[in-house]
Every structure is written in structure tokens, then in C-alpha cells.
Amino acid sequence: MKEFTLIDHLEDLDAESKYLVHKAKEAALHAYAPYSKFMVGAAALLDNGKVVTGTNQENAAYPSGMCAERVVLYALSAQYPEQKIVRLAVAARRKNGKDLVPATSCGPCRQVMLEFEGKQADPFKVVMLGPDNRWVVASSAESLLPFSFSKSNLEHGHNTSGHE
Numbered sequence: 001m002k003e004f005t006l007i008d009h010l011e012d013l014d015a016e017s018k019y020l021v022h023k024a025k026e027a028a029l030h031a032y033a034p035y036s037k038f039m040v041g042a043a044a045l046l047d048n049g050k051v052v053t054g055t056n057q058e059n060a061a062y063p064s065g066m067c068a069e070r071v072v073l074y075a076l077s078a079q080y081p082e083q084k085i086v087r088l089a090v091a092a093r094r095k096n097g098k099d100l101v102p103a104t105s106c107g108p109c110r111q112v113m114l115e116f117e118g119k120q121a122d123p124f125k126v127v128m129l130g131p132d133n134r135w136v137v138a139s140s141a142e143s144l145l146p147f148s149f150s151k152s153n154l155e156h157g158h159n160t161s162g163h164e
């Protein structure tokens with residue numbers, strides 16, 4: 001199974017990814033990022049066809065802030081608890097900047113993606129702009145976090161594979 005596809009230009013992404021990147025980029029305009037000025041948007045497509053967006057939310061007490069990816073994941077889980085995620089896109093821009101800048105998801109966001117993937121028992125694709133301005137399309141959240149800690153560790157502490 002191919003875990004990542006790297007694509008040089010936004011126009012060359014599949015239609016669904018392009019649309020979600022567009023929604024994420026649009027959402028990023030309204031990010032609350034007065035400290036970093038690094039505006040991030042995330043957009044998730046659900047299997048009922050709904051698109052849910054989120055943005056990063058900063059706080060004067062820095063650790064109280066939250067990344068766009070987790071904002072959107074928690075929001076969709078609260079609003080559509082029964083729906084599965086099909087695809088998630090992330091897009092970032094600097095305040096007053098027009099172009100997208102590379103922003104690959106942080107570790108804790110990947111961990112939360114993995115939890116959601118486990119919960120829905122189906123992988124979802126993750127699209128983000130990586131180094132050298134190349135689009136990364138990951139085939140699953142799991143592929144973004146090898147050797148991870150998950151539900152299976154708690155259920156089968158003796159299982160060294162991390163899988164059932």
C-alpha cells in the first residue's frame with residue numbers, strides 16, 4: 001500500500017482534495033492567531049457530504065491554544081458523532097500573506113487523527129503542504145504516526161505489534 005503521494009502543484013491534486021484545501025485556506029483567514037500570525041485552517045469532508053472547518057485558536061496563556069486540526073476534529077465529533085471522516089485537508093498562510101505556506105500537522109494532532117481513525121474503523125486521507133511546497137497526500141492518519149500508542153496498547157498491553 002502506498003502511504004504517501006507527493007504532488008508538486010495544487011492544480012494536480014484530485015478534485016476532492018483541491019476543494020478541501022480551498023475550504024481550509026478560506027477558513028484560515030479567520031484563524032485566531034494574534035501571537036504567531038500563523039493562520040491555519042483545516043477542513044474535513046464527512047461521509048454524509050458535510051464539510052466542517054476549523055482554525056487555530058491561540059491564547060495569551062500559550063498552552064491553552066489549539067491547532068486547527070484538533071479544533072475541526074473535536075467540532076465534527078461533537079456535531080456529527082456518527083459520521084465518518086473521508087478526508088482532511090490543512091492549509092496555512094501568514095497574516096496578510098496571500099500564498100499558502102508549508103504546515104504539516106504536529107505530533108499531538110496526528111495522535112488525535114489516529115484516535116478518530118480508530119474510532120471510525122476506517123482510514124481517512126490527510127492532505128497538507130509539506131517541505132519544498134509539495135502537497136502530501138497521506139493514505140491514512142496511521143501512516144503519519146508509525147509506532148504510535150493507541151487503544152490497542154491499552155487492550156492488549158502484551159501485544160508488541162500495535163495491531164490486533
Ligand SMILES: [Zn+2]
Nearest residue numbers: 067105106109
Ligand atoms: Zn497540531
